[in-house]
Amino acid sequence: MTSLLAVDIGNTNITIGAFEDQVISATWRLGTRETRTVDEHIWALQGVLRSKNVEPESFDAVVLCSVVPPLTEDYVKALSSLINIEPLVIGPGVRTGIRIHYDRTQDVGADRIVDAVAAHQIYGGPIIVVDIGTATVFDAITADGDYIGGAISPGLEIAADAMFRNTSQLRRVEMVAPDHVIGKSTVASMQSGFVYGFAALIEGMLTRFKSELNPSNPNEVTVVATGGLAKLMSEQTDYFDHINPELTLIGLRIVYEMNNN
Numbered sequence: 001m002t003s004l005l006a007v008d009i010g011n012t013n014i015t016i017g018a019f020e021d022q023v024i025s026a027t028w029r030l031g032t033r034e035t036r037t038v039d040e041h042i043w044a045l046q047g048v049l050r051s052k053n054v055e056p057e058s059f060d061a062v063v064l065c066s067v068v069p070p071l072t073e074d075y076v077k078a079l080s081s082l083i084n085i086e087p088l089v090i091g092p093g094v095r096t097g098i099r100i101h102y103d104r105t106q107d108v109g110a111d112r113i114v115d116a117v118a119a120h121q122i123y124g125g126p127i128i129v130v131d132i133g134t135a136t137v138f139d140a141i142t143a144d145g146d147y148i149g150g151a152i153s154p155g156l157e158i159a160a161d162a163m164f165r166n167t168s169q170l171r172r173v174e175m176v177a178p179d180h181v182i183g184k185s186t187v188a189s190m191q192s193g194f195v196y197g198f199a200a201l202i203e204g205m206l207t208r209f210k211s212e213l214n215p216s217n218p219n220e221v222t223v224v225a226t227g228g229l230a231k232l233m234s235e236q237t238d239y240f241d242h243i244n245p246e247l248t249l250i251g252l253r254i255v256y257e258m259n260n261n
Contacts, residue, residue, distance in 0.1 A: 002019075002020075002021055002060050002061065003018065003019065003020060003058055003059045003060050003061075004018070004019040004059065004060065004061045004062070004063065004253055004256060005017075005018055005019075005059045005061070005062045005063075005079075005083065006018075006019065006062075006063050006064075006249045006252035006253055006256070007062070007063070007064040007065075007075065007079070007087070007252075008064075008065055008066075008111060008114075008248045008249060008252065009032065009064070009065070009066035009067065009068050009071050009072065009075060010032060010067060010068070010111065010133065010134065011032060011067060011068060011133075011134040011135075012031070012032055012133065012134045012157075012228070013029050013030065013031060013032060013133075013228065014029070014030040014031075014032055015027065015028075015029050015248065015249065016028040016029070016030070016045075016048065016049075017246065017249035017252075017253075018049075018054055018059070019249075019253050022253065024246055024249060024250075026052045026054060027246065027249070028048040028049070028051070028052070030044060030048060032068060032071070034068065034070050034071055036074075037074075038074050038077045038078050038081070041074055041075060041078035042078045042081055042082050045078060045079070045082055046082060056082045056083045057083065057084070059083050059085065060085075061085060061088070061256060061260070062079050062083055062085050062086075062087035062088070063087060063088045063089075063090070063252045063253070063255065063256040064076070064079070064087040064088070064089050064090070064252075065089070065090040065110035065111050065113075065114055065248070065252060066089070066110060067109045067110065067111055072089065075087075076089060088255075088256055088259060088260075090110040090113065090114060090252070090255060091110060092106065094255065094259060095255075095258050095259050096113055096114075096117055096255055096258065097117060097145065097254075097255075097258055098113070098116055098117055098120065098141070098145050098146065098147050099145070099146045099147065100113070100146075100147045101146055101147065101148045101149065102147070102149055108147070111131070111248050112129075112131070112137065112139050112147075112150065113147070113251075113255075114248055114251030114252050114254075114255055115129045115131060115139060115226065115247050115248055115251055116129060116139055116141050116147045116251075117251045117254050117255055118244075118247050118248070118250040118251030118254055119141060119224050119244075119247060119251075120141050120145045121254055122224075122244070122250070123222050123224055123241075123242060124143070124222065125141050125142055125143040125144070125145060125222070126140070126141065126142050126143050126213050126214045126220070126221045126222070127140075127141050127221065127222040127223070127224060128140055128141075128206060128209050128210070128213065128221060128222070128223045128224070129141070129224055129225075129226065129247070130202060130206070130223065130224070130225045130226070130227075130230070130240070131225075131226050131227040131230075131248075132155070132156075132202075132225060132226070132227040132228070132229040132230045132232075132233050133155055133227035133228045133229060134155045134157065134158060135152050135153065135154060135155045135158070136152070136153045136154070136155050136156070136198070136201070136202065137150060137151070137152050137153075137227075138150045138151040138152075138205055138206070138209055140209055140212075140213045142213070148213070151205060151209075153201065153205075155229070156175065156194055156195075156198045156229055157175075157229075159194070159198075160173075160175070160194055163190075173187050173190050173191055173194075174191070175191070175194060175195065175229075175232065176191060176195070177191065177192075177195045177196065177232075177235065177236055178191045178192050178195075180192070181196050195232070195236060196236060198233065199233055199236035199237045202233060202237060202239065203237055203239050206223055206239050209221070222241050222242070223239055223240050223241050223242070224240070224241065224242040224243070224244055224247065225240040225242070225243050225244070226243075226244050226245055226246075226247040226248065227245070228245075230243050230245060231243065231245070
């Protein structure tokens with residue numbers, strides 16, 4: 001039995017998953033903090049792992065993807081020190097099994113690549129991945145497993161933060177769906193704009209994506225949602241065929257196996 005630690009460093013959170021063979025046995029989430037030292041990363045990693053009675057030395061391998069370049073090298077050092085294994089970092093030269101059709105292939109985030117790998121292997125194609133987190137990211141993968149591009153829009157929380165910072169009379173509100181689209185109070189109006197507004201954005205983009213990805217039969221395109229706000233959005237739209245919050249971690253496991261078998 002192989003024990004693999006998968007680490008996804010995002011702009012807001014660092015998501016960590018432990019695999020026993022091909023099954024996720026535990027997951028953790030840390031806030032992304034660029035100001036931490038390597039020693040502090042080691043301490044934080046050790047603490048979260050042991051919170052579920054997982055010992056760092058129990059892992060046989062480590063795989064990592066990152067969209068925060070300043071943290072990548074620090075985490076490589078921290079993981080190497082804590083687990084005594086050099087992580088496989090997703091980047092140029094790492095085999096992924098998909099062809100990337102992008103003007104500059106190096107511009108595609110590592111998380112988007114592993115999401116595409118996992119989505120195509122699990123659900124087939126053509127498929128659209130919607131990652132609903134700090135940003136709302138759409139990625140299109142063909143039936144043959146080719147990554148052909150995507151779209152990036154501000155995330156719900158980024159948009160909310162911008163509104164709070166740039167208006168004098170609007171305050172922060174809980175991100176929940178109000179009873180009606182037409183709000184009867186400022187709070188309900190803001191919640192409607194955020195939650196239902198972003199649901200409409202997602203539905204509109206998916207309609208356009210499907211028409212471009214598979215013009216002859218847009219309804220044959222599968223949609224999988226992932227990311228921290230995927231569950232909230234799934235309650236407001238029926239456009240998602242699958243919800244998989246662990247898609248990136250699974251993609252990391254698949255890519256690791258491609259490069260070590």
